[in-house]
Amino acid sequence: MAIEPNLADYDSFSSSFSWEQEKSGLSGLPTGQGLNIAYEAIDRHANGTLSNHTAFRFIHKDRSVMECSYQDYKELTNRFANVLGQLGITKGDRIFSFLGRTPELYFSALGTLKKVAVFCPLFNVFGPEPVFQRLSRGDARVLVTTKDLFEKKIRQLLERLPELKYVLLTDADQDESIKIRSLPRLMEEASAEFTIPPTDPEDPALLHFTSGTTGMPKGALHVHKGVLVHYVTGKYVLDFHPDDVYWCTADPGWVTGTSYGIIAPLVNGVTNVVDEEEFDATRWYSILEEQKVNIWYTAPTAIRRLMRMNINPREKYNLENLRLMLSVGEPLHAEAVLWGEKTFGMPFLDNWWQTETGGIMIANFRSLPVRPGSMGKPLPGVEAAVAEITEGDLHIIKEPGKDGQLVLKRGWPSMFRTYLHDQERYNKSFHGDWYITGDLARRDSDGYYWFVGRADDIIKTSGHMVGPFEVESVLMEHAAVAEAAVIGKPDQLIGEMVKAFIVLKPDQHADEALKMDITAHARRKLGPAVAPKEIAFIDNLPKTRSGKILRRLLKARELGLPEGDLSTLEQP
Numbered sequence: 330m331a332i333e334p335n336l337a338d339y340d341s342f343s344s345s346f347s348w349e350q351e352k353s354g355l356s357g358l359p360t361g362q363g364l365n366i367a368y369e370a371i372d373r374h375a376n377g378t379l380s381n382h383t384a385f386r387f388i389h390k391d392r393s394v395m396e397c398s399y400q401d402y403k404e405l406t407n408r409f410a411n412v413l414g415q416l417g418i419t420k421g422d423r424i425f426s427f428l429g430r431t432p433e434l435y436f437s438a439l440g441t442l443k444k445v446a447v448f449c450p451l452f453n454v455f456g457p458e459p460v461f462q463r464l465s466r467g468d469a470r471v472l473v474t475t476k477d478l479f480e481k482k483i484r485q486l487l488e489r490l491p492e493l494k495y496v497l498l499t500d501a502d503q504d505e506s507i508k509i510r511s512l513p514r515l516m517e518e519a520s521a522e523f524t525i526p527p528t529d530p531e532d533p534a535l536l537h538f539t540s541g542t543t544g545m546p547k548g549a550l551h552v553h554k555g556v557l558v559h560y561v562t563g564k565y566v567l568d569f570h571p572d573d574v575y576w577c578t579a580d581p582g583w584v585t586g587t588s589y590g591i592i593a594p595l596v597n598g599v600t601n602v603v604d605e606e607e608f609d610a611t612r613w614y615s616i617l618e619e620q621k622v623n624i625w626y627t628a629p630t631a632i633r634r635l636m637r638m639n640i641n642p643r644e645k646y647n648l649e650n651l652r653l654m655l656s657v658g659e660p661l662h663a664e665a666v667l668w669g670e671k672t673f674g675m676p677f678l679d680n681w682w683q684t685e686t687g688g689i690m691i692a693n694f695r696s697l698p699v700r701p702g703s704m705g706k707p708l709p710g711v712e713a714a715v716a717e718i719t720e721g722d723l724h725i726i727k728e729p730g731k732d733g734q735l736v737l738k739r740g741w742p743s744m745f746r747t748y749l750h751d752q753e754r755y756n757k758s759f760h761g762d763w764y765i766t767g768d769l770a771r772r773d774s775d776g777y778y779w780f781v782g783r784a785d786d787i788i789k790t791s792g793h794m795v796g797p798f799e800v801e802s803v804l805m806e807h808a809a810v811a812e813a814a815v816i817g818k819p820d821q822l823i824g825e826m827v828k829a830f831i832v833l834k835p836d837q838h839a840d841e842a843l844k845m846d847i848t849a850h851a852r853r854k855l856g857p858a859v860a861p862k863e864i865a866f867i868d869n870l871p872k873t874r875s876g877k878i879l880r881r882l883l884k885a886r887e888l889g890l891p892e893g894d895l896s897t898l899e900q901p
C-alpha cells in the first residue's frame with residue numbers, strides 16, 4: 330500500500346504552519362525542566378513503546394552488524410554522561426570526537442548532550458593541523474579518539490593544547506596516565522542510571538566548524554532548541570513513518586552527519602543505519618538491499634560516482650523497500666535527478682542548508698512536483714528571499730528570475746547562535762532581520778529556488794567546505810614557498826578540486842620533485858581531504874592594491890573566463 334506523505338499539500342500546510350504547534354511532537358524534559366536533544370532522541374522512546382525498537386544498526390567494516398535498541402542507547406549514553414561527570418566536566422564544557430563512524434562516536438555525542446556539555450565531532454580524515462585549529466579554537470576539554478588516530482595525529486599536539494584535560498581512547502584496555510584514559514574501562518565503571526539536568530532550550534549543544542574565506546575555521550554554535558527543526562524536517566522532508574529504516578551516508582564530522590545522521594532519525598523514532606566504511610558502489614547497493622532501507626539521504630559526489638558505474642542496481646539488487654532518496658551538500662544537477670528516476674524509479678530530492686542553519690531550509694518535498702536542478706521550496710516556517718546587497722544596503726528582489734544573495738529571515742529554531750569567540754563576525758552575517766547565507770540563488774515564478782554559486786571563495790570538494798586561507802597557511806610553512814593562493818577548480822566527479830598557485834622563494838627551482846615535496850607536506854599536515862590535488866608555480870599572485878589576493882581572478886584565468894572588474898588590481 331502506498332504510504333501517504335506527511336506533508337500532503339505544501340501551500341495549505343505552509344500557510345497554517347507554526348513552530349509552536351509543531352512543538353507538541355516533542356516531549357520536553359519531565360516536570361517541565363526544559364528541552365534536551367538527547368531526551369527527545371533517546372530517553373523518551375526508551376521510556377515508552379519504542380524501548381526495544383532498533384535505534385541504530387552499525388555496519389562494521391567487515392560487514393558484521395551490531396543492533397542497538399533505544400533502551401541500549403539510553404544506557405550507553407547514560408554511562409558516557411556519568412563518565413564526563415566523573416572527570417569533572419560541567420555544563421558548557423566542550424567535548425570533541427575524532428573518530429570514524431563507530432558506536433562510540435554516536436554514544437559520546439548523545440551522552441555529552443545529556444550532560445548539557447557541548448559536542449563537536451571532527452572528521453577523522455583531517456590531518457593534525459586542521460584538528461589542532463579546531464581543538465584550540467573550541468577550547469576542547471575532552472577528546473574521544475582511537476589509539477591509532479591518537480598516535481598518528483594527536484600526541485604531537487598535546488603540548489600546544491594545555492586546556493585539553495583528557496583523551497579517552499575507545500580501544501585501549503588500560504589507562505596510559507591520568508590524562509590518557511581507556512574509555513571502555515571508564516564506561517564499565519560508570520553507572521547506567523543518569524538523570525538529565527534541567528536544560529534551557531537556549532543552552533549550547535553542538536559546535537560545528539565551517540570554513541571562512543579570510544580566516545581560520547569558524548565555530549558555529551547551536552542550541553538544544555534546534556531539535557525542533559530536526560524533528561520537523563525529519564517528519565516533512567525525510568518523511569519518516571513508524572518502522573522506517575533510514576540511511577544517511579554523511580559523516581558526523583560534517584553537520585549533515587550530526588543533524589541527519591544522529592538527531593533527526595532518532596527524534597522521529599526510526600531505525601538509523603550507519604556504515605563505517607567509505608564509499609563503495611556495490612557495498613552501498615547491497616546495504617540498501619540487505620538493510621531494507623526505506624529512506625536514503627546522500628550527496629551529489631556519491632551520486633555522480635554511482636552514475637559512472639556500469640551497474641543497473643534494480644537488476645542486481647532487490648530495492649523494493651526504497652521509498653525516498655534525497656541529496657544535499659552541493660548542486661545536484663538535473664541529470665542526476667533524472668538518472669535517479671530512470672535507475673531507481675524515483676528522483677533524488679535535492680535540498681539546501683548549511684552549517685549555520687543547523688537543519689534543512691529549502692527542499693523538494695515528496696508531495697510537490699520536482700523541478701530537476703532546483704533546490705525546491707522553503708521549509709514551512711522559514712522565510713527565504715533573494716537580495717541585492719550593496720554598500721551595506723539590503724534590498725529584497727521581489728521579481729522572479731533574478732540572481733542575488735540567498736538570505737533567510739532570522740529566527741528559525743536551529744539558527745546558529747554565535748561563531749565561537751567571534752561575535753563580530755556573527756553580527757556581520759546578518760543584515761537587520763536577514764541572515765546572509767553566502768550563496769547566490771534565483772527564485773522562479775512558482776517559488777522554487779535555484780542555486781547559482783557561492784558569493785565568496787570557499788571551496789566545496791566532495792561536499793566538504795574548505796577555506797582557502799587554511800590551506801594557504803599550511804603551504805606557506807614549506808621552506809620553499811613565498812606565497813600561495815588556493816581556488817576551487819570545477820571537477821566532474823567531486824564538484825571542485827583544491828588547486829594551489831605557488832610563488833617560490835627566489836633561490837628555489839620549480840620542478841616536479843619540489844611539487845611532490847610540497848604536496849606531501851600539505852597532505853601530512855592537512856590530510857588528503859583538504860590538501861591541494863593540483864599545484865601550479867606562478868611568478869606573481871594577482872592582488873588588490875590593499876594586498877588581498879584576487880582568487881577570483883586566478884580562477885577566471887584558470888578557466889578561461891572573463892576577468893571582470895580589474896580596477897583594484899595592483900600592477901606588478
Ligand code: AMP
Nearest residue numbers: 657658659660680681682683684780794
Ligand atoms: P556546509 O556548511 O558544509 O553544510 O556547506 C553549506 C554550503 O554547501 C551551502 O552554503 C552551499 O554553498 C552548499 N550547498 C548545500 N546544499 C546545496 C544544494 N542542495 N545545492 C547547492 N549547494 C548546496
